[in-house]
Amino acid sequence: MASGVVGEEVRNKQVILKDYVSGFPKESDMQVINGTMKLKLQEGSHGIVVKNLYLSCDPYMRIRMTRVEGPNVITSYTPGFPLTGFGVAKVLDSGHPNFKKGDLIWGTTSWEEYSLITELEGLIKIEHTDVPLSYYTGILGAVGQLVGQFAKLMGCYVVGSAGSKEKVDLLRNKFGFDEAFNYKEETDLDGALKRYFAEGIDIYFENVGGKMLDAVLLNMRDHGRIAVCGMVSQYNLAQPEGVQNLMCLIFKRIHMDGFAFFDYYNVYPKLLDVVLPYIREGKIKYVEDIAEGLESGPAALVGLYSGHNVGKQVVLIARE
Amino acid sequence: MASGVVGEEVRNKQVILKDYVSGFPKESDMQVINGTMKLKLQEGSHGIVVKNLYLSCDPYMRIRMTRVEGPNVITSYTPGFPLTGFGVAKVLDSGHPNFKKGDLIWGTTSWEEYSLITELEGLIKIEHTDVPLSYYTGILGAVGQLVGQFAKLMGCYVVGSAGSKEKVDLLRNKFGFDEAFNYKEETDLDGALKRYFAEGIDIYFENVGGKMLDAVLLNMRDHGRIAVCGMVSQYNLAQPEGVQNLMCLIFKRIHMDGFAFFDYYNVYPKLLDVVLPYIREGKIKYVEDIAEGLESGPAALVGLYSGHNVGKQVVLIARE
Structure with missing residues (x-):
């Protein structure tokens, strides 16, 4: 070795x-x-x-x-x-x-x-x-916490989803998301999303997959956008769950883009130029x-x- | 009335x-x-x-x-x-x-x-x-026959899929697709696609959904594009089939766009300007x-x- x-x-x-x-x-x-x-x-x-x-x-x-x-x-x-x-x-x-x-x-x-x-x-x-x-x-790598904060800095209404009360508190209180919910406590994800997005979702940052993606598709707005970064709910499954609501892509004319960090190495210095000042100034936690x-x-x-x-x-x- | x-x-x-x-x-x-x-x-x-x-x-x-x-x-x-x-x-x-x-x-x-x-x-x-x-x-409306012919006119290698020998012959012989196959005769859609796309698929025009989409996702190339127009295999099902291979969106950084005709009424005259001459000249059958x-x-x-x-x-x- x-x-x-x-x-x-x-x-x-x-x-x-x-x-x-x-x-x-x-x-x-x-x-x-x-x-x-x-x-x-x-x-x-x-x-x-x-x-x-x-x-x-x-x-x-x-x-x-x-x-x-x-x-x-x-x-x-x-x-x-x-x-x-x-x-x-x-x-x-x-x-x-x-x-x-x-x-x-x-x-x-x-x-x-x-x-x-x-x-x-x-x-x-x-x-x-x-x-x-x-x-x-x-x-x-820690996209979950950063993306929502970037979105807040750009003026979006941001709702986060996490798997414990402690994390939900973190999203709301430390990261300043507008709302956050514990997906483990929601028996009806579609209902949960409707509660927070009465007018639908413009942008979904996909890191979960499976049932969450299915619920999100039902709640996207026309011409909404989905950035597909990961699907953590699927990684431990021998067979991935089937996603059923893909016809929403047509009904709502949704734009869905998969991406991976290795296509963007060239802009990494630029990312640091943006993020490091935010961190120093406390604008990003x-x-x-x-x-x-x-x-x-x-x-x-x-x-x-x-x-x-x-x-x-x-x-x-x-x-x- | x-x-x-x-x-x-x-x-x-x-x-x-x-x-x-x-x-x-x-x-x-x-x-x-x-x-x-x-x-x-x-x-x-x-x-x-x-x-x-x-x-x-x-x-x-x-x-x-x-x-x-x-x-x-x-x-x-x-x-x-x-x-x-x-x-x-x-x-x-x-x-x-x-x-x-x-x-x-x-x-x-x-x-x-x-x-x-x-x-x-x-x-x-x-x-x-x-x-x-x-x-x-x-x-x-008759996108299946037109899209493949547009793609040929733009220099693409085009493979069509249809549900009978007669239609497959039509795709090959009348419309001039490079290849065509009868999806009803293929027990292994993934294998069929690998036969026709040894190097993978750059562009998929989605009108089928379900198992075909799953097989296509496995065969897309990096940065491939999927135009989602329809999912005819799903319209008669009480519950749509689950699509399992969406993680390919990430691995291959695929771009997937749903669209519907009613967003494009304004360019319909332009479409006619392009298509009618093609039809008159016999460039499109x-x-x-x-x-x-x-x-x-x-x-x-x-x-x-x-x-x-x-x-x-x-x-x-x-x-x-």
Whole structure:
């Protein structure tokens, strides 16, 4: 695993996937093992060696725990090897002109203490360190809390949906959404949406899928727009739920767009230009749920699917 | 039914809906009755009296045979009253400055020999009579045959799907599609699509829904586009089928747009400017299935849902 690197071996704790997962992931689907790693690059390498500081727990990671057949933009994890995901790391050694020792970076890394990264495309150097480093794991990932706040800043009426009273309070009181409801307490999602959107929904940010999408379709306004970012309710199902109300797309002439972060790397610096001032000025509130230590990673990741986390779930491996 | 009109009464044969329909519509869900009609407008009326010449049979009409609850862009038919739909008609009397006696019009009319039309918005005067009048019933409605031919004219590789050997031959040989297949003979739609689209589908014109949409989603290319016009496979179901593969919207960043003709009335003259020359020059082939006489209307309409028609289904009421 440490090919391409030389020098003294150090311990390299890792979170590996034991085997492909079906249904809800369990902590026991992963294992924390002690590997070893050399921290100097071989002569001629164009990669970088990094010390991982913060890891991001993201719902889509569940999809990668399933064997994905055929070509797909989402590749499966390999049993026996560490998970990969977004993280913040510090460069220890670099064979690439864009990065030098001591640089802080954000991008795809592995769930381990130290990583050799050879695919550098998509890695971004962190230039502003006046916000907590951990925030970088979430500014592209913690979309639930950010999108609603962006919408508020643009003057929208914003209603959020979450799975506990604590989170609903957070949406209303800390993030300043106009309304929020606990979808677990609503037996009739269609009725709940009608309660908050008497005149229908103009814009829906889709991160849930399944029954919520079906209820939303019934409540969209003519020419409404749906940004499809994720469908967390579906990731643990062997067969996705069927969505029945797609004829509303025609009746209401709805515009529905799937998107994924990797198409927008080029505008990431622009996003930071917008978001960092908002964060510094307190116009955007950002809430994190930080699990300490790589050992706590499996529980933190699994907790996403029962809604255990409050705020963006991050794993702290090392402070620097 | 003839309020707003005066003068001598004439017979007015009508096709009425007997009651709301569940499942596949049957001829007996409709009834041909003999009403009466006066053909002169009352003084001060701003409507028009027309003689209906051709009626259009369109799949979406099935939706209107169901009781639709709540506000909806598609309104239900009223049992005991004639069906309404697109048609070509001749103006017999007019109280509106845009129309005069003898004008030929295209737009929403009723399934009867003579109609009083008071909602004139969306009625379009037919200016060009060098193509058969019946064509006007289909140029906005017979999308299946037109869209593929437009795509060919724009240089696309076009594959059509139809429900009989005769129609598949028509798509290949008359309309010039590159390939066509009989979806009723395919036990594995995903496999069929992979056979014709080894590199995936860039653009899907959605008129089917259900299992076809699910198979298409699996075969779309990254950033593919789906124009959602109709979902004929769903109109006779009490509960629409669930579509399971919507996560492909994200994985493939698909753009999906519902649309309906009534948003585009303003560009209808432009459509005619494009299509009529194509028809005159034979660059677009247009196939009609004409049922003669209003009495044949119910069978013609019902036949749509078993795929009985070959080409655009039209009902001829009177030649002029």
